Amino acid sequence: MSEQAFQLIAIAVYLAAMLAIGYFAYKRTNNIDDYMLAGRGLKPGVAALSAGASDMSGWLLMGLPGAIYLNGLIEAWIAIGLTVGAWLNWKFVAPRLRSYTEVAQNAITIPSFFEKRLKDNSHFLRIAASLIILAFFTFYVSSGMVAAGKFFESSFGWNYFTGMFIVVGITLLYTLFGGFLGATLTDVAQGLLMFAALIAVPIVAVIQMGNMGDFTTKLTEINPDALNLFSSFNGTNGLLAAVAIFSTAAWGLGYFGQPHIIVRFMALRTPSEAKTARRIGIGWMALTAIGAITTALVGIVYFAGNPAKEIKDEETVFLLLSQIFFHPFVAGLVLAAVLAAIMSTMSSQLIVCSSALVEDLYNIAGKKLTPKREVALGRSGVLVVAVVASLLALNRDSSILDLVGFAWAGFGAAFGPIVLLSLYWRKLTSTGALAGMITGAVVVFVWGNITPLHDAMYEIVPGFLLNLLVAVVVSRMTYKHNETIEAEFSAMEKEVSENAPYVAETV
Structure with missing residues (x-):
């Protein structure tokens, strides 16, 4: 049997397992709450691994290794920023969001939470949030499709x-x-497979190439700055270098506003379980990021020493190394991990898009549907978004990292400050939230498409800061005391403090 046949069998086994899990879930999905939030019954480990897998996508196994392969460890600031941002998100957002979304009339989506938290009867805030989700997730889902096409083309x-x-x-x-x-x-399942692959590939590759001392010597001979986190300071203005590092690490700001990640917080069984989930999730994330970075560094040494083995696309370095160092069937399972990363993120994003279409756009029109009709409509929403994203993905030259970066900035800048203010500031108003949200989204669209500005600073930074500024200023101008908001905010604080005393005091 050929190597390719072994690999395809392994991938077929993986795909069949995913369909079997989908069927299992289908038999337990009866209404729109089940379809959108699994009845708020996720265990900490399930929530943590699903959040990590849906977060990382093809970026972890293709985008990040590709960036490190090209430029060295300086690109690791993205991973560092993301790990710090994820830890802060689990610690300060997860318990409060889990509590508040239930206290605020059982909100099951981010747009509905904003509306119910701020008592916006106009529906403008909910509609704007839904449209932002559909716009940016279309780009995000498209990045997964591009990664999938490159995967099969390269492998x-x-x-x-x-x-x-x-x-x-x-x-x-x-x-x-x-x-x-x-x-x-x-x-x-996909998160566990990604973890195994990202640990196994660099370890086996380094062993095959010699001991770690030989490896690091060869690496620094090929690229003296490969292991230098601060290589941007070499021969450049120190301030500009610091700005560049901050801009890269600022990816971590995006976590507070990613709907497909923070929806896992809402689905936890209790707010107190966020602590356990945080430890599992951050441990998984740190180890997989180290594995991805090490894989890229191994690739630099291996392909420099084997000029006959050409690498045409740096974002496929993980795929190529797995095929070189493993038995074809095992390599197939490793390759399946790439599909796992891609598919886990796409599925989570499609569900959030579906909820935006059904729960936040269709239902607010006052339409009354049976539970089965609501679920059917949700499935239709998944299909619509997938078709539009597929059209964008027809451009095979799109960079996975660029597509992910743009969508990540859009959500981080539009939703991040509003999520934080909703959870920690009683005086946020619906007008302030709407003004800030639109400001953040517009700044990302404009800044991200003007090359000199995008090159100077990642668009999430100005978008996040201007959103925060506008939301606070407008809220102070439009604030009116509301007894219901005050009561719900106090109820959330009481539940969180009773169950999770480690959470910071409100500001």
């Missing part, structure tokens, strides 16, 4: 579009029918 020599549509089709199947529970359970 098996298939046509880019064939590979893309196979992955899209299978992801759609288990997402359409399994809903949030299907996406979450597949995320857990």
